[in-house]
Amino acid sequence: MKSSLRAKLVPAALFALSIAAAACGDSSTSPTAPASETVPEQKKQPAPGPAPSPTPAPAPSRPFYAGAYLGDAATKPELVQAAITDFAAKSGKAPSLVKSFHTLDCDWSATGWCGQLIRKVGATGATNYLAIDVRWTGAPAGGVLDAINAGQADAALTRMARQLAAYGQTVMLEPGWEMNGNWAYAWQGALNGNDAAAPARYAAAWRHMVDIFRREGATNVRWVFNPNVGNPLTHAATGSSHWNWYANYYPGNGYVDYVGAHGFNGPSVWGGSWQDFGTMTDGAAADHMLSDLAARYPGKPIIIGEFATQEGTATQKAQWIADAYAKMLANPAVIGAVWFNANKEADWRIDSSAASLAAFKSALAPAAVQTAFQPVAASATLLAGG
8 A cells, every 4th residue: 555645845945934844645546545746846945033932821711732744654544543642652642633645536435545544543533634635637737726616626526525524523624735835736826827816716726625515515624724834936025015925825714714824944954044933934034924814814713734843953942842832822813733743854753852752742731732623613604704
């Protein structure tokens, strides 16, 4: 059985952003098993930032959901439960969200490879968080947004919607993540016109997908909008002045349940300087994304869909982890985050050092950090005004 894959991309140039991971998926010729990675690798980059300044976290009045991506090798039906148990033993708490990567061709039925995977995850009490590479067998070789909007993916989308509806448990869907990036994802604006019309194509394709899922009764699905931090086409604080601004891709309140961002601190991988969590996700070069998300979409909880840091000198990673979770727990708009627990471009894992593991375990210790995810009401109720 081939493994589900997660690709990271090679940077075209150093630039002033800490960036999220590029992705992966089952772009398989068989709908029953994920296939080898087909997304080319390019990458993103951190900018100079101040040393971490830990923020004391007051006890929040709402729950916080700590999730994890457990790596390609572990994300298989026969291995994922043991991986979840191992992560819980190391971190002190079971992940409330478990992320995996797939294409539209995957078989989500009870006997299919992906169907078996999500059922194994669900049996542990975790909620599946599915990053969906929105390609399918027969999809165009380049950009796919016009094809999706023309209905060419409807058969694959309909099958997936029906199969996930039959699964019944809550499923978080993150289709076409990092849409504002520039690393050859078939759904990114850069490959779908590379102009001011591209974000509208993406938003329309998102709405088209959601409409099919709703038509097929997949009321257990929640939709997660996760761009990359900042603007990877400008590598600067350009905000709404540039067509690739993340908010231009937003499909509308009636089609999104959660918002968030992806970001990584990896100076030894992509160059640049060490960034703390606040600079990476909310600094000027990140277009102050966390603050902007909270202000722009006040009814949408924020989930950081993917993040991590490499090891630095001495206890830098441990300090980064402590600071990151303290800041998230202190921010009432942020209700969850998914740690990228894999050894790829760098060793992002929580146990890359004893100090890092101790910091992660301490960060998850507060009672507010929950092990059972409770979804918000579906955004379909807002459709009329979305």
